[in-house]
Structure formats: C-alpha cells, structure tokens
Amino acid sequence: xxxxxxxxxxxxxxxxxxxxxxxxxxxxxxxxxxxxxxxxxxxxxxxxxxxxxxxxxxxxxxxxxxxxxxxxxxxxxxxxxxxxxxxxxxxxxxxxxxxxxxxxxxxxxxxxxxxxxxxxxxxxxxxxxxxxxxxxxxxxxxxxxxxxxxxxxxxxxxxxxxxxxxxxxxxxxxxxxxxxxxxxxxxxxxxxxxxxxxxxxxxxxxxxxxxxxxxxxxxxxxxxxxxxxxxxxxxxxxxxxxxxxxxxxxxxxxxxxxxxxxxxxxxxxxxxxxxxxxxxxxxxxxxxxxxxxxxxxxxxxxxxxxxxxxxxxxxxxxxxxxxxxxxxxxxxxxxxxxxxxxxxxxxxxxxxxxxxxxxxxxxxxxxxxxxxxxxxxxxxxxxxxxxxxxxxxxxxxxxxxxxxxxxxxxxxxxxxxxxxxxxxxxxxx
Numbered sequence: 327x328x329x330x331x332x333x334x335x336x337x338x339x340x341x342x343x344x345x346x347x348x349x350x351x352x353x354x355x356x357x358x359x360x361x362x363x364x365x366x367x368x369x370x371x372x373x374x375x376x377x378x379x380x381x382x383x384x385x386x387x388x389x390x391x392x393x394x395x396x397x398x399x400x401x402x403x404x405x406x407x408x409x410x411x412x413x414x415x416x417x418x419x420x421x422x423x424x425x426x427x428x429x430x431x432x433x434x435x436x437x438x439x440x441x442x443x444x445x446x447x448x449x450x451x452x453x454x455x456x457x458x459x460x461x462x463x464x465x466x467x468x469x470x471x472x473x474x475x476x477x478x479x480x481x482x483x484x485x486x487x488x489x490x491x492x493x494x495x496x497x498x499x500x501x502x503x504x505x506x507x508x509x510x511x512x513x514x515x516x517x518x519x520x521x522x523x524x525x526x527x528x529x530x531x532x533x534x535x536x537x538x539x540x541x542x543x544x545x546x547x548x549x550x551x552x553x554x555x556x557x558x559x560x561x562x563x564x565x566x567x568x569x570x571x572x573x574x575x576x577x578x579x580x581x582x583x584x585x586x587x588x589x590x591x592x593x594x595x596x597x598x599x600x601x602x603x604x605x606x607x608x609x610x611x612x613x614x615x616x617x618x619x620x621x622x623x624x625x626x627x628x629x630x631x632x633x634x635x636x637x638x639x640x641x642x643x644x645x646x647x648x649x650x651x652x653x654x655x656x657x658x659x660x661x662x663x664x665x666x667x668x669x670x671x672x673x674x675x676x677x678x679x680x681x682x683x684x685x686x687x688x689x690x691x692x693x694x695x696x697x698x699x700x701x702x703x704x705x706x707x708x709x710x711x712x713x714x715x716x717x718x719x720x721x722x723x724x725x726x727x728x729x730x731x732x733x734x735x736x737x738x739x740x741x742x743x744x745x746x747x748x749x750x751x752x753x754x755x
Contacts, residue, residue, distance in 0.1 A: 330355045330617060344658045345606040348665075352613040355621065366613060373612025374605060377565060378484050383601035384568030385475055388549070389436055390597045391575035397546045397584055398440040401426050404539040406448075411529040414516025416452045417462055418509045420445045424466035425505045428473040429550035435696075438467035438707040446712060453521025456714060461722025464697055464708040465730060466508055471659070471693045473501035475553055475571075478689045480564065481608070481663050486671060488685050490564045491557050492753040496686045496744050500737055504730060511729050545578040558751065604660055611664030618669070631673050639677045643738040646670060646684070647691055651731065654695015655702055662692055682748060683741040690737060694730050697723055 330351045337347035349366075356365060405419045405426070412418055423441045442463035449459040471478045474494035483490035516522040552574055553567045562570060579585030635641040649670070653662050667688060674684045696704040699720050708719045737743055 329358065330621075334614075338657065344661050345603070345610045348607070348610040348614050348661060352610070352617050355617045365616070369613040369616050370609040373609040373615075376484055378480065378490065378563075379605070379608065381480050381565040381568045382477055382604055383597065384565070384572060385477055385480075386600050386604075387594070387597040388475075388568060388571040388575050390593045390600075391572065391579055391585070392546060392549060397579075397582075398423075398427055399444055400539070400543040400582075401546055402441060402444050404536070404543040407532065407536040407539050411526060411531045412513075413523055413526050414509075414513040415526045415529060416445065416449050417454065417512035417516060417522075420449065420459075420462055421466045421469075421505050421508045421512065424463070425469050425473060425501065426547070428470040428501070429475075435467065435470075435703050435707040437470040438463055438704050439711055441466070442708060442711045452525040453519055455519075455722070456712060457718050457722030458515060459722070460708045460712040460714055460719055461724070462508070462512060462726055463711075464702075464704040464719060464723045465726035466505070467704045467707070468693050468697050468730065469501050469505060471696075472497050472504065472690055474498065474550075475564070475568070476689070477604070478659050478663065478693060479686075481660050482667060482685055482689050485664055485667050486681075486685060488681060489753065492682055492748045493686060493689070494554065494557065494564070495748045495751055495753065496682055497689075499743055499747050500686065500690055500733075503743060504733055507729050507733060508726055511726055515725070545582055549574055549578070607658060607660045608664060611661050614665055615668060618665070627669050631670065632676075635673075635677075637677065639674075639679060640739070642674055642677050642679070643684075643687070644735070646674065646687070647734050647738050650688060650691035651695060651698060651734070654692040655698035659689075659692040659695065663688070680741055680745060682753075683744050686744045687734070687738055691734055694727075694734060697727050697730065 333354050334347055334351035337350055338344060342350075352369075353363075353366060355361070356363060402419065402423045405423045406416070409415050409418045409422065420441060423445065424437050427437050427441055442460070445463065446456070446459050449462075450456055470476075474497050476494065476497055479493040479497060480490055482488065483493055516526075549571060553571050556562045556567050556570060557564055576585070631642075631645075635645055650662075650666075653666065667685075671681075671684060671688065675681055696702050699705060699716075705716065705719050705723065708714075708723075709716055712719065714722075
C-alpha cells in the first residue's frame with residue numbers, strides 16, 4: 327500500500343492532473359495484488375451513479391451563466407453605492423460583492439475573476455496598494471464555496487450521506503462571519519493609509535441612486551432566493567433547484583440583454599470542461615476509496631489518528647484543521663473530500679463530535695486552502711487578473727489569510743456558529 331501513496335503524491339508533485347494520479351495509484355494496487363482490471367470500470371461507473379451528483383454540472387452551468395456579461399458589475403455598482411462611503415469602503419464593497427456573487431456561482435476562482443477584474447482598478451484609485459487589493463480579492467473569493475449553493479458541500483453530502491440542504495443552511499453564518507472579519511481587517515489597513523480614508527470622505531451616500539442600482543441588480547439577487555427558498559420550502563431538491571436555476575439564469579440574462587444566443591456555445595463548452603474534470607476526479611476517487619477499504623489502510627490511519635489525539639475531542643478538532651489546511655493547498659478539494667472524509671470524519675463522530683459541525687468544518691478548511699500557498703487556486707486567479715507575481719499576491723493575501731485561519735479554530739471550538747441556524751430551521755443531525 328505504501329507504493330500506492332508514493333505513486334499518488336509523486337505524480338501530483340510532478341504536475342500530473344489529479345484524476346490521472348488517483349487512477350494510476352489505484353491501478354498500481356490492482357496490478358500488485360493480481361486483482362482483475364474490470365474493477366476499474368466497475369468503480370468508475372459506481373462513483374458517478376448518484377442522482378444528487380447531477381447537481382454539480384448544473385450548478386456549474388448556473389454559475390457560468392450568471393458570471394457572463396455585466397451581472398457582476400450590477401452587483402458591485404449597487405454595493406458601492408451602499409457601502410462605498412464607509413472608511414475603507416471599497417474594501418468592504420469588494421468583500422460583500424464577493425459574498426453576494428458567491429451565492430450566484432458557488433466558485434472561488436470565478437468570484438475572484440469576476441469581482442477582482444472590476445474592483446481592483448477602483449481600489450487602487452482609492453489609495454489601496456495593488457498587493458493589498460489583489461490579496462483581499464483572493465481571500466474574499468474563498469466565500470464562493472462556503473456561502474450556498476456550494477459544490478464542495480454537495481460532494482461531501484453525497485460521500486458522507488449528510489443532508490445537503492442542512493449543509494447549505496450551515497454555510498450561511500460562517501460565510502457571513504468570514505466576510506465581516508475580512509471587512510474589519512480591511513478597515514484596520516485603511517486607517518493606516520490616509521489616502522484610503524481621504525477617498526472615502528469624498529463619497530456620499532445617495533439613497534435614490536442606491537435604490538436605482540438595487541433595482542438593476544434585483545434580477546441577479548433573485549437567484550439565490552429562488553434556489554434556497556425552493557429547497558427549504560420543500561418545493562424541489564438541490565438537484566432540481568440547479569435545473570430551475572439554469573432556466574432563471576437564462577431568462578434573466580436575456581431579459582437584461584447580458585446574454586446573446588451566440589454566447590451560449592462558449593458558456594456550454596466551458597461548463598462541460600469543468601464538469602468533466604470534476605466528474606472524472608469523483609470517478610477516479612471511487613476506485614481509490616475501494617482500494618483504501620480493500621487494503622484496510624483506512625482502519626490503520628484511523629487508529630493512528632485516534633492514538634495521536636489521545637481520545638480528546640479538542641485535540642482531534644485542532645489536528646483536523648491543521649491537516650485539512652495542508653491538504654487543501656496541495657490537493658483538489660473534491661479529491662480530498664472523497665479520499666479523506668471517509669477516513670477522518672468517523673473518528674470525530676466516535677469522539678462525540680456533531681456530524682454537521684465537523685462536516686462543515688471539513689469543507690470550510692479545504693476551501694480556505696484555495697487561498698493558501700503554494701497551490702491555492704484563488705492565488706493563481708489573482709495573479710492572472712492583477713498582473714502581479716505570485717510572491718506579491720501571497721504578501722497581499724497574508725493578513726487576510728491569517729484572519730481566516732484564526733476563524734477556522736473559532737469554528738472548530740464554537741460549533742454553535744455552524745449548527746445554530748440549521749437547528750433553528752428544524753434540521754436534526
């Protein structure tokens with residue numbers, strides 16, 4: 327089994343796509359144990375044999391439809407009219423624009439690209455350094471997969487048989503808390519830069535303008551209300567809500583004249599590429615999960631983990647956060663969920679942890695990995711839209727990343743932040 331892990335991580339470090347690395351390591355186990363190669367085909371098909379997983383490509387298409395054109399600009403214009411006059415206002419606008427856009431796309435890199443390309447020039451004009459501007463956008467982009475709808479939550483829910491609607495509800499409060507803390511850190515930096523404060527003083531709050539811009543953004547803001555309201559109202563399932571979201575996004579896009587028929591092939595091809603990549607990883611990870619189960623390595627790792635934490639729930643949560651932060655910056659979050667969740671999460675449940683709490687903690691930790699060097703997706707997206715080098719982006723992101731890491735430990739040891747809203751809405755877990 328050691329050979330399997332050497333091949334897996336070795337290929338990933340060499341830059342081999344995650345799905346092929348996972349598939350190769352699984353096939354190496356079959357070759358060394360003399361198991362029939364037919365197992366590969368069986369596990370690939372089994373891994374994708376879930377109706378709920380249909381929500382993944384559908385939500386990816388929803389995000390691409392809403393990401394296209396001027397939808398993101400409508401949101402940022404409204405947020406700017408509402409919050410731009412505050413000290414460090416444009417930084418706050420950036421964070422909450424990311425939070426709103428996150429509820430439309432559920433994607434960290436898409437949020438960074440859409441909001442960053444609009445807000446970076448405005449922030450630099452307001453006195454922010456380019457590094458701080460890009461760093462804030464990269465950190466705020468982590469809100470994408472935390473605020474529902476969220477593809478990582480769907481993957482986790484399917485893998486660990488946990489209610490996806492409950493996870494969606496549980497992501498709201500942590501997402502808003504992260505947005506609030508990032509805004510506070512931004513205000514701290516704003517007060518250290520007189521230019522930023524001076525610019526904010528030139529901005530005036532105009533209620534009529536804000537109302538007008540809100541009306542223009544209303545079509546986009548209606549999407550999360552429709553999706554989440556339909557799920558929690560019992561009208562449709564998460565998968566059905568994604569299909570409804572596609573119809574809504576098309577209607578709004580054409581009504582606002584942000585979409586044209588000639589744009590659809592490009593959007594569909596982009597969605598197909600992303601969906602294929604995610605589904606290939608899921609299928610390959612199904613084979614790897616079978617290998618872990620067959621070889622009993624999962625039991626060995628679980629026992630070692632229990633010995634490491636010494637039966638302490640607090641120690642378990644602290645170690646879990648650290649492990650997932652490291653894994654999140656090295657491995658695709660879909661693959662990490664499919665491989666590690668069945669091994670690490672049962673240990674926490676056996677120690678008395680709340681299933682929804684540690685499930686959400688698992689997802690949020692991996693998402694923060696999007697902002698963690700050396701391989702965080704959001705960092706590379708910020709590099710592409712800002713023109714800065716990777717080192718400069720990391721420097722600008724660092725204060726905001728440290729705030730997010732601190733919040734992970736708060737979420738770990740104050741489970742009520744995650745479980746309060748689902749409990750209030752009647753979810754049992």
